[in-house]
Amino acid sequence: MAAAATMMFGQEQMISSNNDMAPDWTSKEVSTGTTIMAVEYDGGVVVGADSRTTTGAYIANRVTDKLTPIHDRIFCCRSGSAADTQAIADMVTYQLGFHSIELDELPKVETAANLFKASCYRYREELTAGIIVAGWDKRRGGQVYSVPIGGMCVRQQVSIGGSGSSYIYGFMDANYKPGMTKEQCMELVTNAVSLAMERDGSSGGVVRLAAISESGVERRVILGGQLPKFFTH
Amino acid sequence: MATLSVSRAPLGGFSFENCKRNAVLEADSAKLGSSVPAARKTGTTICGIVFKDGIVLGADTRATEGMIVADKNCSKIHYISPNIYCCGAGTAADTEMTTQIISSNLELHGLSTGRLPRVATANRMLKQMLFRYQGYIGAALVLGGVDCMGPHLYSIYPHGSTDKLPYVTMGSGSLAAMAVFEDRYKPDMEEEEAKRLVRDAIAGGIFNDLGSGSNIDLCVITKGNVDYIRPHDEANKKGVRTGDYKYKKGTTGVLTKVITHLNLDTVGEHVQTMDTS
DSSP: OHHHHHHHGGGGGGGSOOOTTSOGGGTSOEEEOOOEEEEEETTEEEEEEOOOEEETTEEEETTOOOEEEEETTEEEEEEEEHHHHHHHHHHHHHHHHHHHHHHTSOOOHHHHHHHHHHHHHHTTTTOOEEEEEEEEETTTEEEEEEEOTTOOOEEESEEEESGGGGGGHHHHHHHOOTTOOHHHHHHHHHHHHHHHHHHOTTOOSOEEEEEEETTEEEEEEEOGGGSOOOOOO | OOOSSOOOOOOOSOOOHHHHHHHHHHHHHHHHTOOOOOOOEEOOOEEEEEOSSEEEEEEOOOEEETTEEEESSOOOEEEEETTEEEEEEEEHHHHHHHHHHHHHHHHHHHHHHTSOOOHHHHHHHHHHHHHHTTTOSOEEEEEEEEETTEEEEEEEOTTSOEEEOSEEEESTTHHHHHHHHHHHOOSSOOHHHHHHHHHHHHHHHHHHOTTOOSOEEEEEEETTEEEEEEEEEOTTOOOOOOOOOOOOTTSSOOOOOOOOOOOOOOOOOOOOOOOOO
């Protein structure tokens, strides 16, 4: 019995009956295929994401907001399974909100990152969640923490994630320089996400941006027609 | 007395052991050539939109068991609370029971808060329950309602992810319905225009998807009022037969007639009244 149990572990999807009337997107799990990224600048962070959520080959939501506020000055970018990342983000929002009330001050970005890491690492076998935590706090200013699948947590100045990120590693290496201004960061993120959306089938829609600093959060949406165009062929 | 095993704290959470067993049984029965009885699914087209004064929810009425129509007129728009209704696609039993459980919990919650429940609350309860069951509850829902903050519409997937949008479709006919929405949806429509749009979207699913069919049900929710229109459109009325295969009396001629009497005597009689109260 134990042998049969371990053999079946990786085949949970077999439970849903093969109904030939229902296409694959009625049984596939909802995934944020995605391109997400976050960049630190002096005084805050800029986060950006595409807006496509897919079930198999069907786009379930073409205007998704993958930049989820966790606290007043802390956001997280979600990639992977939509259900897993929404559930984790809801849990961390609650835990961080409670912690902040106990402290009676704004929570540290590192705290939020560690809360994500705790859930993502403990349930690493069951979850598919790649998360970038970014925000501003008074101790260290703008910070970006990457919590990829598996549950590691590392601080980086720039972090990219999601299926579309593979296409822009070279672009980021060539174009990111430390010491950029907020507007330069916004432009870099817009360009990078647009390039990734162009090449990755699981990314698309609009580009959502948010700039987080001590004074507040500025949110922008770049609609399809206004996306930067890079090639004319 | 020495114990033979180290005592462990009872493991919390759910045991999915039976799911692994079921998968093995499914594979074994497939090898023998027989198939597992299919759960009754609502093949389905369901959808919802936000219009000027509130929400319009729509659904078809066909329930299928494999390739057979099990119910030609089932009700897929479920009551959650006086101001919130929920359409359900996927496994019929799962959508029925899930919506009933959340409806019951919301009523208790409302008694505790003293307020009319909010759609966001129903959404939270549904998504947290579905996530807990990791997608094994096959319920794909369109949740809509009007509360103190205005009209709200959510789509909820079996694994527990939700999207808050101005128009949503779910079920096997969702692509056909979404095509109609993407073409004709406008923000702040009037009620009649909204009802026409939802009716056309469901009709798109009924006539182009094999898993959806029969009639179109509508539910219009506005502040302080709910119109549960069942059916809104009987798109597939059963046709009237123009011919009859019965033979008229006298078609076959009678050649001979033999009557044999059965002589029976009553031996005894006992009367037992049935309790029909």
